[in-house]
Amino acid sequence: MTITVLRNARLFDGLSRDIRAGMGVIVEDAFIREVFEGEPSVQGDIAIDCGARTLMPGLIDAHVHILATDVDLASLDKIQKSLLYAQSRHVLEGMLARGFTTIRDAGGADAGFAAAVEQGFIDGPRMYVAGAALTQTGGHADMRARMSFGCACHGLSQGSILGRIADGVPDVRHAARDELRMGATHIKVMASGGAASPTDPIENTQYSLDELRAIVEEAEAWNTYVMGHAYTPRAIIRAIECGIRSIEHGNLLDESAAIRMRELNAFLVPTLVSSDTLVRFGAELGSPAESMRKIRQVRDKGIEALDIARRCKTKIGFGTDILGLKLHYYQGEEFMLRSRVEDPVDTLISATSINADMMMQKGRIGEITAGARADILVVNGDPASDATTFNQQGVNLDVIMKDGRFFKNTLC
Known part of the structure; x- marks a missing residue:
């Protein structure tokens, strides 16, 4: 069992338009075990300070x-x-x-x-x-x-x-x-x-x-x-x-x-x-x-x-x-094109929890909640308000995690 703790993040959970500061996530193997505010309840095998970056679902x-x-x-x-x-x-x-x-x-x-x-x-x-x-x-x-x-x-x-x-x-x-x-x-x-x-x-x-x-x-x-x-x-x-x-x-x-x-x-x-x-x-x-x-x-x-x-x-x-x-x-330009008629945060919800619901995977992917698959991005930017965030070929993605496994991690 491997426990990873990501703390000090601005959280977009994929479900709500709200962005919450000072949040964190505890990942146990391939799943999200806990979403917390402030300080974590465990230290973890891997600990990452997100530096107030945006943490969101893949x-x-x-x-x-x-x-x-x-x-x-x-x-x-x-x-x-x-x-x-x-x-x-x-x-x-x-x-x-x-x-x-x-x-x-x-x-x-x-x-x-x-x-x-x-x-x-x-x-x-x-x-x-x-x-x-x-x-x-x-x-x-x-x-x-x-x-x-x-x-x-x-x-x-x-x-x-x-x-x-x-x-x-x-x-x-x-x-x-x-x-x-x-x-x-x-x-x-x-x-x-x-x-x-x-x-x-x-x-x-x-x-x-x-x-x-x-x-x-x-x-x-x-x-x-x-x-x-x-x-x-x-x-x-x-x-x-x-x-x-x-x-x-x-x-x-x-x-x-x-x-x-x-x-x-x-x-x-x-x-x-x-x-x-x-x-x-x-x-x-x-x-x-x-x-x-x-x-x-x-x-x-x-x-x-x-x-x-x-x-x-x-x-x-x-x-x-x-x-x-x-x-x-x-x-990534799909986000920019859609921003002509909708707010970027609504496009993000489409690309996370709504897609998961449509694909009959609600609660499993597309959201940062306990029990969901640990698909996590840590973004150096604000994708909820900036529709060009994903035009940069992943340069501004400091963490890419899928099923609890890091495919990119520049923070530790």
Whole structure:
């Protein structure tokens, strides 16, 4: 048993907008044993004076694709898998260095990546994985070119490295069950058209209501949930009324959809930095012209959608959806983009306790409370008021702890 004491901190607990000075935390092995004010009740094996820095939970990014190492998603299937997996390690190590101690992969990564992190082969965030996202023929994860006549009936019916094609109720049931069998912690479904895929307009709805309900039913049978890619109000409402728990992106959300999400206790996961970085850098990095057209279509609507969701009191998580190795540098800019319509402390709550609740991990991660996993950052700055805090590639993070283990510690 190892006891670590962190004292003399300004505490953001992930749950409240309040910042409390003179606070500390006692960590026992992988868990938080006690949150205290003033002086600790035990000395500890390791003692750290935080020097009035901000102590907070590790960040959670609830929408990543660690295998999307190229902005041209169709090209990923041409990369040797060994190279792709090595690139994904670089992505994971960078995320942890930026303070993200937990991530939710939204299509592509399987349980092996999570196990590699858990077993210490990769220094990365804790991973919750969807396996291959489910897409219909011609859906958002079907990356075949428009003039391709190949069928999707072979093997695992791969639409891309990120997803698998399944059509019809029996097929989607099989696909959901198969991903769960292989260790998926949740299911990802494409419920509307998307920007990065070559053939589906963003305005499309995808999957029939019966197919969506079947996928949700299979996830619920495994005591888990479905996250759904959707942009338009029509696609969003169809998805949540079928039981989908979180809506990813939602850039074209309107008030009626936001209210319906609130009524059905669904979560919105904006991913503003994804479209922002692709508009800025996508073309020069090889993003196809048709994808760039669709990305521009949704980019400027994202902030408006977030503002609508906040005014309608929809529950809002935090994600980034960064594509391409070079663009992960900008992961922290999601905080800055969101500060246009919300206070930085509210974005922090989204990136900690709200994400944990959405991922069915409430009380386990995303908060500084007794019994939670010891995922802790000590920040030289005030992230509750400064939206640029996490733009600095972790330089101002003096402590990064995950499961009670130090991955960075400049204070002792």
